[in-house]
Amino acid sequence: MVVTRKALLRVSAAAAMASTLALGAGGTVAAVGAPVVSRPVSPVVSRVVSPVVRGVEPEADVSHHGHVSLWGTGLGVWLVSQNSGPSDLAGTTVRLRLSVPLSGRQELPAQCLQADRQTVLCRTGPLRGDGSQQRQLALELQLLGRPTEVVVRIDTAWNGGATDLNAKNSEHEVLAPATGDEYVF
Known part of the structure; x- marks a missing residue:
């Protein structure tokens, strides 16, 4: 049947x-x-079972912009994070993923940590929803060997559960040849 x-x-x-x-x-x-x-x-x-009602998730527009520079074994990453709102955020976590491994433990700013051999995570601190507050970050990472180029992927790993309807301005992939020049994202 x-x-x-x-x-x-x-x-x-x-x-x-x-x-x-x-x-x-x-x-x-x-x-x-x-x-x-x-x-x-x-x-x-x-017993009445009511549907689960979730709170309204905040909406934010986090963006990361800056530049990357590769020279010898050093990789410089300079970035500015900002939130165009409408909701304020208590903070975000920026993830930097590299196409080549880091050379062991890195000396990082207090708000950053090395997640694995190719990933660094950094918290921004609070970001107001009106775009008036920018958080700057400068890193000098040491790479394993002397790569001729490196691909750096930048994105938001955490934003406090906010909905980001324009995630493209916080997700970047930058190819940096070993020229010492600044490659903007």
């Missing part, structure tokens, strides 16, 4: 309608269309 999706939906709908309960006068329960009988509501039936 082949049961189609439509048939299952019809059976489910009919079963749901048959089991629909209506609250009668005096807190009694009766099936729809049945006479109301005055008796206390059973504890099992009286």
